[in-house]
Amino acid sequence: MIKKIVLMGNPNVGKSVVFSRLTGANVISSNYPGTTVDFSKGNMLLEGKKIEIIDAPGTYSLEPANKAEEVASNMIKDADMIINVVDSTNMERNLLLTLELLEKDIPVIIVLNLWDEARHLGISIDEKKLEKMLGVPVVPTVALTGEGIKELVSRLKEAKSPKKIKPTSEEGRWIEIGHIIKKVEKVEHRHHTLRDRISDLTIKPLTGLPIAIGIIFFAFWIVRLIGENLINYIFEPLFENIYRPIITNVGNLLGEGFFYNFLISQTYGEINFVESLGMLTTGIYVPIAMVLPYIIAFYFMLSLLEDTGYLPRLATLVDNIFHKLGMHGYGIIPVFLGLGCNVPGMLATRSLETRKQRLIATTLISISVPCLAQTSLVFAMFSDDKIKNSLEYPPIIYILMVFSTLILVYFIAGFILNKFIKGQSPEIFLEIPSYRIPHFKTLIKKTWMRIKWFTKDALPWMFFGVFIINILYSIGIIDFLAKIFKPIMTGLFALPGETSIVLISGFLRKDLAVGTLLSFKEGTFDPMQLVIIATMLTMFFPCIATFAVMIKELGLKDMIKAALIMISAATIVGIVLRLVLIGV
Amino acid sequence: MMNKKKTVLAHLPINKKAIITELHGGGHFNRRMCAVGLRKGQTVETISKQPFMGPLTIQVGKCKMTIGRGMAHKIYVEMI
Numbered sequence: 001m002i003k004k005i006v007l008m009g010n011p012n013v014g015k016s017v018v019f020s021r022l023t024g025a026n027v028i029s030s031n032y033p034g035t036t037v038d039f040s041k042g043n044m045l046l047e048g049k050k051i052e053i054i055d056a057p058g059t060y061s062l063e064p065a066n067k068a069e070e071v072a073s074n075m076i077k078d079a080d081m082i083i084n085v086v087d088s089t090n091m092e093r094n095l096l097l098t099l100e101l102l103e104k105d106i107p108v109i110i111v112l113n114l115w116d117e118a119r120h121l122g123i124s125i126d127e128k129k130l131e132k133m134l135g136v137p138v139v140p141t142v143a144l145t146g147e148g149i150k151e152l153v154s155r156l157k158e159a160k161s162p163k164k165i166k167p168t169s170e171e172g173r174w175i176e177i178g179h180i181i182k183k184v185e186k187v188e189h190r191h192h193t194l195r196d197r198i199s200d201l202t203i204k205p206l207t208g209l210p211i212a213i214g215i216i217f218f219a220f221w222i223v224r225l226i227g228e229n230l231i232n233y234i235f236e237p238l239f240e241n242i243y244r245p246i247i248t249n250v251g252n253l254l255g256e257g258f259f260y261n262f263l264i265s266q267t268y269g270e271i272n273f274v275e276s277l278g279m280l281t282t283g284i285y286v287p288i289a290m291v292l293p294y295i296i297a298f299y300f301m302l303s304l305l306e307d308t309g310y311l312p313r314l315a316t317l318v319d320n321i322f323h324k325l326g327m328h329g330y331g332i333i334p335v336f337l338g339l340g341c342n343v344p345g346m347l348a349t350r351s352l353e354t355r356k357q358r359l360i361a362t363t364l365i366s367i368s369v370p371c372l373a374q375t376s377l378v379f380a381m382f383s384d385d386k387i388k389n390s391l392e393y394p395p396i397i398y399i400l401m402v403f404s405t406l407i408l409v410y411f412i413a414g415f416i417l418n419k420f421i422k423g424q425s426p427e428i429f430l431e432i433p434s435y436r437i438p439h440f441k442t443l444i445k446k447t448w449m450r451i452k453w454f455t456k457d458a459l460p461w462m463f464f465g466v467f468i469i470n471i472l473y474s475i476g477i478i479d480f481l482a483k484i485f486k487p488i489m490t491g492l493f494a495l496p497g498e499t500s501i502v503l504i505s506g507f508l509r510k511d512l513a514v515g516t517l518l519s520f521k522e523g524t525f526d527p528m529q530l531v532i533i534a535t536m537l538t539m540f541f542p543c544i545a546t547f548a549v550m551i552k553e554l555g556l557k558d559m560i561k562a563a564l565i566m567i568s569a570a571t572i573v574g575i576v577l578r579l580v581l582i583g584v
Numbered sequence: 585m586m587n588k589k590k591t592v593l594a595h596l597p598i599n600k601k602a603i604i605t606e607l608h609g610g611g612h613f614n615r616r617m618c619a620v621g622l623r624k625g626q627t628v629e630t631i632s633k634q635p636f637m638g639p640l641t642i643q644v645g646k647c648k649m650t651i652g653r654g655m656a657h658k659i660y661v662e663m664i
Contacts (some may be wrong), residue, residue, distance in 0.1 A: 060619040060620050061615075061619040063615065063619075065616060089647070090621070092621065093619075093620065093621035093645075093647065096618070096619055097619075123646065170618065174623065187645075187646075199648070200632070203631065203632050203641050203650075205632065205634050205635055205638075208632075312650070315650070316634065316641055317634065319639045320634055320636055320637075320639075426652075427639065427654050428639050428650055428651065429616075429620065429649065429651050430649065430650045431620075431647065431650075432641060432648035432649055432650060434648075
């Protein structure tokens with residue numbers, strides 16, 4: 001009886017797309033190797049019976065080279081059947097894993113994915129002959145469009161463990177593969193296409209670097225443009241015109257008192273969506289109206305970059321710099337993901353090969369990569385009415401101070417960590433996928449999934465955070481903490497004692513921290529102090545969700561190291577900024 | 585006898601093709617390279633080299649990949 005089917009294949013052959021097609025479950029797939037770092041489970045119905053399908057990370061062989069590949073090779077231990085997804089454009093190399101799988105005593109069915117791409121490249125494969133030679137069913141598919149998936153499902157029951165493939169040596173497998181390729185594959189020579197030319201331009205250093213800088217700036221510009229317009233024309237009007245009257249009525253019904261303070265506002269009759277610190281005001285407005293629009297814009301742009309296949313080229317271009325930081329070029333991919341939310345950023349470090357690389361990559365993300373929740377609030381903070389009046393320069397100057405400090409910290413901290421953390425930093429090995437025009441529906445679906453995850457995660461934490469802050473306020477702990485930490489905050493960083501509350505609420509959520517900051521009365525912080533706080537808020541400690549993932553990824557011992565690095569780095573940078581911006 | 589055409593992948597000029605003649609890493613390295621498609625007898629072409637001893641981007645068959653300069657020094661090739 002088949003209960004569990006595992007999808008196996010080389011990296012970036014489209015396993016996750018096949019998985020989504022089979023199960024209807026949503027998983028993130030992209031056009032670069034290493035998108036799936038852990039397995040995902042889903043179910044499908046086959047002749048009325050429920051079967052569990054598992055999507056494993058990509059691996060080149062059953063001899064794993066990194067943590068993600070380890071997950072994959074462990075997967076087959078309790079599989080009842082394997083769907084081996086093969087990249088038709090690269091059959092020869094893919095067949096190594098296929099033969100390794102066929103030597104196991106597990107039924108296998110082979111999917112020749114990217115069939116359209118192979119045809120496009122002038123590769124023709126005789127799948128019938130391949131089927132005969134290997135002794136297992138072979139189904140050509142174009143998973144992105146769904147072509148061939150029906151046939152795959154209908155032939156699942158034909159999967160078998162062929163008797164003719166005998167376990168052999170590495171050498172023996174390659175001879176066998178050469179033999180197979182000669183019989184089933186024909187490659188027509190094609191001339192350089194426009195796509196090849198673009199590919200070359202974006203990876204050669206002379207043209208690639210200017211293009212990379214252009215793409216990154218353009219991407220951020222688009223994110224800001226979409227985000228701002230969503231806020232100004234959709235979210236803000238919705239909240240002001242529809243939500244405010246509702247909340248005002250709810251407030252009137254509640255009347256002055258405990259519940260009003262908790263749910264609506266600290267001060268009766270005065271509703272400020274950002275600063276009131278009510279669960280129904282700040283708790284909803286900040287994540288939905290201030291952060292979500294940027295989340296939508298950011299993930300749309302990120303998904304676009306992912307699906308075109310640009311990111312591995314960027315990783316190639318920055319490889320040199322990242323080696324100075326103890327990683328290799330792939331290290332930039334977790335940074336990009338981390339700019340949305342640090343949690344997926346941390347998970348993406350699994351594609352790095354050694355402990356040293358992963359420790360440096362995760363620590364640097366937690367120190368100097370602000371998540372979008374924080375970034376959008378920092379942007380909002382410097383254009384807040386209460387703060388705007390006290391600014392000497394345009395808001396963007398202060399924002400730039402924060403972000404250029406963080407970028408500088410990323411490099412300096414990485415450079416230092418590389419010197420002190422023992423271990424190896426192996427060289428890069430990264431496949432460069434062909435450019436692909438993103439499949440629009442997949443792109444939208446992926447963006448939507450990420451938005452859903454954000455709201456599912458953000459809303460409860462924000463509620464909880466606002467709740468806690470309210471309790472702390474009402475029992476007077478806030479004032480107490482402010483007093484206790486005043487000597488440290490003022491002594492070291494020339495900041496008011498209230499900063500301690502901002503930093504503490506940052507542990508719950510970074511956007512909550514900025515909301516808390518804005519709730520203090522006008523004039524509590526001057527602009528330079530805000531720059532220092534915004535910077536330290538990123539560096540000082542990750543939010544609780546990121547913290548949990550870090551413990552899981554690094555183990556307790558390395559996590560303690562990472563935490564010490566974070567706190568000392570934040571302290572040093574805080575003092576330096578104080579000396580530079582405020583003076584002794 | 586040393587042939588002029590024999591070199592390591594790292595020294596192969598850009599846009600030149602060569603055939604892999606030998607892998608000179610340890611057993612683990614050699615197996616890994618084979619698994620990713622860099623095997624004796626395969627034709628490789630260099631697409632780009634990043635400056636300051638940065639990585640190489642090469643093409644094997646229809647597949648492009650970026651590999652470190654050090655790795656490319658362990659792959660012996662013969663220019664076509």
